[in-house]
Amino acid sequence: VSIEILPVPGIPEIRRGDDLGRILADATRSAGIALAAGDVLVVTQKIVSKSEGRVVAEEPDGKAAWVARETRRVVARRGDLVIAETRHGFVCANAGVDASNVGQGSLSLLPEDPDASAERIRASVSARTGAEVAVVVTDTFGRAWRRGLVNVAIGVAGLPALIDLRGTSDATGRTLEVTVVALADEIAAASGLVMGKAEGVPASVVRGARFAGPPLPASVIIRPPDEDLFRVGEGGADPGAGGTT
């Protein structure tokens, strides 16, 4: 029961309105990958945003104005760097506004609803290939106390973004305490091994991941305010900040 991570090369430059499901189904077939039930198709935010028209012209003052528009709450700030909560609830650098792989003078914004994007791609690819695939839309996020970026899941369809092992037993028979596994983030990070930013490979297939139970979207990964121990940011509406409960 090993896992394979297969890059999907040959995806053309994506433009607004492109049918990503068709393009991904074609590219996987051209790459010799016969999609099968249980395969997870991993797609970068960048091509999803491009297909959805979420690429905008950089403004004269740079990207600050776009970052401000995409920000629901500033979590931390240093110099030009803003750690922001997006309207989806993700906490990331510059509210997901990013200049890489969109060409000079442009910026990409996160999809309006990445879980819905994942579901559209899932439905389209499954219909075209006859294989009930799952889909994870990824972005690269930094972490509070660890250097370096990793791919994380911002949109999920067809698999449980989180798996709750609480109440099950470990290998010694002891009941596991606090063990909710972020399956979609593991899959996203794994895909980063073949989908580096410099490599121009915006999709991959993760094959062999085991999951069961009802699908859960990426929105369930977002820690609700009353569980957030790090609401230290300046500014912004903060209706739900609960501190300790």
Next chain:
Amino acid sequence: VSIEILPVPGIPEIRRGDDLGRILADATRSAGIALAAGDVLVVTQKIVSKSEGRVVAEEPDGKAAWVARETRRVVARRGDLVIAETRHGFVCANAGVDASNVGQGSLSLLPEDPDASAERIRASVSARTGAEVAVVVTDTFGRAWRRGLVNVAIGVAGLPALIDLRGTSDATGRTLEVTVVALADEIAAASGLVMGKAEGVPASVVRGARFAGPPLPASVIIRPPDEDLFRVGEGGADPGAGGTT
């Protein structure tokens, strides 16, 4: 250039003083995995700690006393949950003190020096198999703003824990800005797909990851205090807290 993640089953219960390098070399061979140069052997903290005698008896009041001993700085606290910085600099729940997979009445502590642990395993396995493998020692950490645990690297030998892409170009020819990739954490998270806590598989091989350049230990992943935007914790010595610079 796909990636494979191969579980290494059949590892016996590890005890203090066991030669993990020998045990892992034997187990991979028995699993039919012929280790080759560039393979990354991923090993959970749990068996490393067991082999190094870092399993202790739970105290009458539970694990709080051990958590306090392992804590250099309390970063946040809610009820029984302490988010703590360990003496290594990792920020994680309960300073890495964990009750799972060590049997009733025992607790595991993180290795004293997980990079050194990784290097010992790397040298031993490479000598025994003739294959220049890399080694990543993992633990499961939570994240500030995302629910669920993911495997991260706490010890690394034979590969660069971080890869700095700054100054390289993206697929459109634009220079990448802030792109340091946490390769070891991607590998660790990927391994989580076959090394779940409930599964009793404490090692795996990640094959096909591309890396070059000098090795960098997991300690380089730790964000230094003057880059840490989230030093909000109570108590503890905090000599380097720099705030903004």
